Each structure stands twice: as C-alpha cells, then as structure tokens.
Amino acid sequence: MSLYIGIDVGGTTIKGIVLDVGGKLCLEDSIVTGAGEEIAVNAVTLINRMRNAVKGEYAGVGIGCAGAIDSENGSVVFAGNLKLKNFPLAKIISEKTGLPAKITNDANAAALGEARFGAGKEYTDSVLVTLGTGVGGGIVIGGKLFEGNKSVGAELGHMVIEFGGNKCSCGRRGCFEAYSSATALIKRTKWAMEEDPGSEMWNTYTSETVSGKTAFEYAETDIAASEVVDWYIKYLACGLINIANVIRPQVIMLGGGVSGQRERLTAPLQAIIDRETFASHFAPVKITTATLGSSAGAYGAAALLMD
Secondary structure, eight states: OEEEEEEEEOSSEEEEEEEETTOOEEEEEEEEOOSTTHHHHHHHHHHHHHHHHSOSEEEEEEEEESSEEETTTTEEEEEGGGTEEEEOHHHHHHHHHSSOEEEEEHHHHHHHHHHHHSTTTTOSSEEEEEESSSEEEEEEETTEEEOOGGGOOOOGGGSBSSTTOSBOTTSOBSBTHHHHSHHHHHHHHHHHHHHOTTOGGGGTOOTTTOOTTHHHHHTTTOHHHHHHHHHHHHHHHHHHHHHHHHHOOSEEEEESGGGGGTHHHHHHHHHHHHHHSTTTTTSOOEEEEOSSGGGHHHHHHHHHHHO
C-alpha cells in the first residue's frame, strides 16, 4: 500500500506527515526550518526520519512552502523570510531521498488539504481564505488545485475592495488584505479604543495587548467593539462575495486566527452573502470554517502526489 509524505515549510518549523492511500494519518513530526540551503537539509532529515518510523512503499513527497513558487519546475522563486531565491527545493529533496517530489505555495497546499480531507471534502469546488497576518487563499476546482499562470495565481488578498483605500503591504491601496486580515482588525480595534476611552475593551486590554478576538469578545456589550465587528464583517463579506461571484465555489472555508470566532463570524457573513451574491438562490455558496488547522498545508502537500 502506497504511503505519502507531506511537508509544510513554515517560518520556524517544517511540519511533516505520513498518510496512507486512504488519507489516514500514520505519523506527524517536525523539525526546525532554518534558512537558505539549510532548509533542504532539514527537510530531508525529517523525511528520512519519518520513513524510518513508518516502513512501507512511498509514492513521493509533497511540499507546501511560503513564497512565490514555480510548481512546474519545482523551485522557490522567492521567499524573503526563508532567504530563498530561485532555489530548486523539490529537485534537491527528490535527489536526496530518491522519491518523486512536488511543490506548491503553502496557501495552495492548505486549500487542497481542506478540500480533500477537511471542511471541503464533500464538495468538488472550494475556496480557502485565511485570515491571519495577511489574507491568503487557495482555489480547488473540480477537485483540482488551481494555481494560475506560473503558479502565482489565487492571491485573493490582493484584489481591491476599496478603491484608493487603506494601504496594503503589497504597496497598493484598498486590498482585501488591508481590511480583512487579523492585522487590519487589530488596527481598527486599537483605533476604536483610542476614539472611545470609555470603551469596555479598556477594562481588559491595552493598546499593546489587543488581539483579533478583542472586539468580538465585547461586541454584545460595548458599542465601540460592536462597530468594529460590523466594520470587519462588512469588508470581509465584500471580498467573499467577489470570490463567490467570480468562481462560484460550493463552499468558502475560513482559516487563520480570526476564523476561531466561528459562528460569530460565519452566521452574519452567510446572511450577507445569501442576500447579495448574484443568483444565490440558484447556486448558493456555503460559508464555513476550516477544520484541519495548522496541519492543512501538510495534508495538502501529501495530496499533491495523490493525483
């Protein structure tokens, strides 16, 4: 029976899993990421360690990695935090392990993981939107990962939803990420607290300790917090409606830290999307939260070999 390795190269840790042909988890392990060429060395060490722990016939290694990825040629075009540029990571791993290796962007891997094994497994068409430091995402159509031209498509966080709006980390203004990331939510919460020193949020938090859940915690009892949540959901819904209208997936899954609000987030979003998405009565789009958490990328990486 074939076994599949999935590794997710993060900023501090490389996560690894072994799945059987049915998608059953056989092993989880991890190793420090390192930087530059050291990443390949550490990834190979992790892979060999997992192969020694779980004996069997391995079909190959799938890799999810942050940055701009050339999946066709198996290389990391650029990943600043990892200190990688035009680095043939998949080729090196294949040569060192003797196994076929495929690579994709980490957000794409997470989307494929959720589509195959998580919140999207009952659907053929799904989108994952991650609400973290930035807004990332991935698209699965007909059960297949969509990567776009040279594998750099599906940058959902950088569609503009407010022309001339807040500046984004990419340099443009009004991007989805500038309004719907956890970073944007925290910034708006701090602004609201400073505008209303009597806000209940000050009872527990200072400007330095505010998080993405602060406004949600006080939304039912504090006007300032409620206004922040309404502001956030309005812009998040705008971006999701655009995705729904262009791609029309059966489900949009929300991941990342903010998705931990679950029904407090998905219920109002679903109401807006049902009301405002084109032809939603005929082809509805379900809004739900992702289920695999930080393991989604490794699961999706393993699934690259299952095709």
